[in-house]
Amino acid sequence: MNFDPSTYWEALFSWPFLRGAMLTLGLTVAAHLMAILIALPLAVVLNGPPSVLRRLITVYVGFFRAVPTLLQLLFVWNALPQIFPVFREEWFTPFLAAWIALSLNESAYQVEINRAALSSIDSGQMAAGQAIGLKRSHIYRYIMLPQALRVALPPTMNEFITLLKLTSLASIISLQELMTVTQINVARTFQFSEYYAVALTWYLVMVYSLMGLQKLVERRFRWSSRTEANALAESRRSRGW
């Protein structure tokens, strides 16, 4: 066996790999947050009555789902500056380009998740909200979204994990994320297994931490289960709700 543990340990906590892992996580969080921000109002419109806007959104969703993510990345990084001179300036970094491309790409998938989650809520909830005289925005904020979140969380987490790994595509536009750093070190030393193991470790740490976070958030949805609602109610009661 030819695995040098000291190379592994040294690289694992070295600045380039730490920075790469942080860039990967940072880009994923930033892109997914933006995607959710774009997707929420679009999903609300899709959940409403037919309109011209609804058709436009359907076209938008189809477009970003059809075009390969790699092509979207390359387009934003290479073609956009060709078309609009503003993007030729210093501020347009690989991180920014990747953020724009991945946000738009991810928003198309997130729209579908949010729409499905909203339409899974019983129509009586909307009617009950209206009947007690709540504004539409309040009905969404306090009644529809909290319930839709429960349905949307697992597929959203799936998307987040997919996106986390998709950020490695940004190595092609020279973003120094985790996989780029790994490739550079491998090319320099030919110590494949050590540096691949470092990348693997960081991806595992990130994904398992997220899964733990998901479990914590899901505890707040125990109201939906006949057997667990009691525990949630009791714990809130003991804290003086």
Add this chain to the structure above:
Amino acid sequence: MIRLRNVNKHFGNFHVLQDVSLDILQGEKVVVCGPSGSGKSTLIRCINHLEPHDSGEIIVDGLTVGTPRDVLTVRRTAGMVFQNFNLFPHLTVMENCILAPKLASGVSDKDARKMAEEYLARVHILDQAWKYPIQLSGGQQQRVAIARALCMRPTVMLFDEPTSALDPEMVGEVLDVMSELATGGMTMICVTHEMAFARRIADRVVFMDAGRIVEVAPPEQFFTAPQSERARTFLSQISH
């Protein structure tokens, strides 16, 4: 109090309400009955504008239903109780009751809770206030739904088959609460098939068929000597 004049409503090609006119006085209790598909539920859903009517006039407490700026006021004036309770499952009983007063009427958290306690006590369920809806029986959930509606201090209550989704042994507790409400002087419009209840509390019975009001009569007269052939058939079918 409530006035309907030549109200029409279509679902696509289906003419659900045909020239419906009805006046309801302050404090009056009106029971609406009729075969399924006759437009009973649509009628009361038009009164608080959950369903927009196509033509005609509906006036609730001086407000014209359908005027965009009055929609929310009309709904706060008319409380509604649904067949399937429609409690908010992610909120406790107490939170269900204080949501609208806090958001829509700007009542403080403290005052909203005090008012909710008062109404939850009135529907005999205050001891369950900290629970989630899923922990309650159907009858308990429907009583919470009534309390939730009352927390907006409505001047009229609309009931859309409030006991149809309940197990038989839970119908009584909900009807008792409704009777207490009626005794307290609340204006009530109630779509129901509970004929004994109708006989006991209603001032008038409205019988609908195929989108029209066929007969309006005091309960004694309606149940013992219905005027229309259609009402006679209906009553014989439900009293087997």
